[in-house]
Amino acid sequence: MHRTLSKIVLLSCFLMPAIARSQEVMDLQECLRLGLENNYDLQITRNEALISGNNVTPGNAGFLPEITLNSGYTLRNNNSDQFSAGEEETVQTRNANTGTLDAGVNLNWTLFEGFRVQTNYKRLQEMQTIGELNTRLAVEGFIANLTAEYYNYVQQQLRLGNLKYAVALSRERLRIVESRYQVGSLSRLDLQQARVYFNADSSLLIQQYEILHSSRIRLNEMMGGDVNHLFAAQDTTIRFDATLSKQLLLDAALQQNTILLLAVKNKTLSELERKNLQSRNYPYLRLNAGYGFTHYNYNSGTLDRQRNWGPTVGVTLGYTLFDGFNRRREQKNARISIQNRELEVAQSKLALQSDFANMWMAYQNNIELTNLEIESLENANLNYEIAMERYKIGDLSGLELREAQNSLLEAEQRLLTAQYNTKLYEILLLQISGNVAAYLN
Numbered sequence: 001m002h003r004t005l006s007k008i009v010l011l012s013c014f015l016m017p018a019i020a021r022s023q024e025v026m027d028l029q030e031c032l033r034l035g036l037e038n039n040y041d042l043q044i045t046r047n048e049a050l051i052s053g054n055n056v057t058p059g060n061a062g063f064l065p066e067i068t069l070n071s072g073y074t075l076r077n078n079n080s081d082q083f084s085a086g087e088e089e090t091v092q093t094r095n096a097n098t099g100t101l102d103a104g105v106n107l108n109w110t111l112f113e114g115f116r117v118q119t120n121y122k123r124l125q126e127m128q129t130i131g132e133l134n135t136r137l138a139v140e141g142f143i144a145n146l147t148a149e150y151y152n153y154v155q156q157q158l159r160l161g162n163l164k165y166a167v168a169l170s171r172e173r174l175r176i177v178e179s180r181y182q183v184g185s186l187s188r189l190d191l192q193q194a195r196v197y198f199n200a201d202s203s204l205l206i207q208q209y210e211i212l213h214s215s216r217i218r219l220n221e222m223m224g225g226d227v228n229h230l231f232a233a234q235d236t237t238i239r240f241d242a243t244l245s246k247q248l249l250l251d252a253a254l255q256q257n258t259i260l261l262l263a264v265k266n267k268t269l270s271e272l273e274r275k276n277l278q279s280r281n282y283p284y285l286r287l288n289a290g291y292g293f294t295h296y297n298y299n300s301g302t303l304d305r306q307r308n309w310g311p312t313v314g315v316t317l318g319y320t321l322f323d324g325f326n327r328r329r330e331q332k333n334a335r336i337s338i339q340n341r342e343l344e345v346a347q348s349k350l351a352l353q354s355d356f357a358n359m360w361m362a363y364q365n366n367i368e369l370t371n372l373e374i375e376s377l378e379n380a381n382l383n384y385e386i387a388m389e390r391y392k393i394g395d396l397s398g399l400e401l402r403e404a405q406n407s408l409l410e411a412e413q414r415l416l417t418a419q420y421n422t423k424l425y426e427i428l429l430l431q432i433s434g435n436v437a438a439y440l441n
Contacts, residue, residue, distance in 0.1 A: 028147060061117055185394075250356055
């Protein structure tokens with residue numbers, strides 16, 4: 001018993017007082033603010049969205065021409081023998097060097113390619129929107145997860161308080177039994193039984209310190225800070241909104257649920273891909289222009305140097321007459337892909353309605369369960385007070401008192417569980433309807 005008491009004293013001296021010494025109490029809004037600023041996963045998602053935004057340019061879509069500058073120098077060494085048709089002597093040339101310096105600016109511009117460029121630009125804009133929706137999805141998920149963990153931390157703090165109270169009750173019972181044992185009114189069996197119960201409650205309290213510590217570490221990790229940062233949650237109870245409107249939440253979910261919006265955007269991308277493939281049904285027109293300069297150096301022949309310069313311009317008009325029926329196949333597959341995206345949108349909407357119905361039922365049931373557990377806790381408190389009074393006058397056995405104490409602790413824990421579960425379903429309902437950001441205010 002003394003070893004267990006030492007552990008409890010040690011934990012009480014180092015864990016909870018350390019939090020008290022830190023004098024830092026954080027509410028949900030502060031935790032969310034730090035998390036939204038520092039969480040690494042969110043930073044990565046935001047950077048991915050920035051990349052999608054940076055890609056939305058006319059040049060990336062193909063609206064602008066490509067201009068290149070090139071220059072080079074070539075040295076050629078020639079040996080030749082020239083034979084005439086008559087009897088004249090052969091003309092021999094050895095080590096004839098020709099140096100060529102050239103430079104030029106070239107322009108290549110696709111003027112028309114069946115509206116492919118316009119479609120590409122729209123596709124880049126849609127990809128930017130998808131990047132923003134992915135960021136929104138990540139932020140909503142983060143707010144929901146951190147809020148759930150915050151209230152789990154509150155729950156564990158409250159459980160710790162309940163277990164401390166249970167240890168205090170067991171300690172008081174042990175004191176009473178020890179006093180009666182000293183005067184001979186209770187047996188050694190009663191004393192050992194009281195010590196067993198006290199040690200069992202103390203063991204649960206030690207385990208609860210560990211659970212609370214783990215929850216705090218998870219919160220610190222989500223906030224992107226020091227995992228050993230000590231703080232206490234400002235909330236001392238788990239409050240939930242019991243007045244949520246089912247129809248308003250469902251309407252909001254069907255209009256602004258992020259996963260559903262992403263499914264619609266994927267359908268839009270498939271439609272743009274089909275338009276992109278249809279651009280091959282049209283001819284293409286390309287402009288080619290340039291300005292060049294070439295300088296030649298000779299060490300043989302009648303010319304010593306030669307220079308050429310000037311512009312060039314041309315257009316290319318073309319059309320693919322036959323490509324092995326690939327164009328027809330790809331466009332047919334694109335139409336099928338659009339049908340699949342439409343089915344996915346319908347499937348996502350049905351899944352959303354199904355998830356919402358399950359969440360709403362669980363939310364309502366846990367509200368009723370919470371009200372029931374509040375009444376049960378009141379009865380358990382009254383039952384324990386009566387049992388303790390009877391135990392003090394010797395009208396109740398130790399086992400019956402322990403049963404009343406366990407009933408009180410279990411009622412407290414059941415109430416916490418019901419409150420926390422109700423809060424979880426409230427969070428899920430707000431998340432699925434796109435309103436989870438309300439926890440930031």
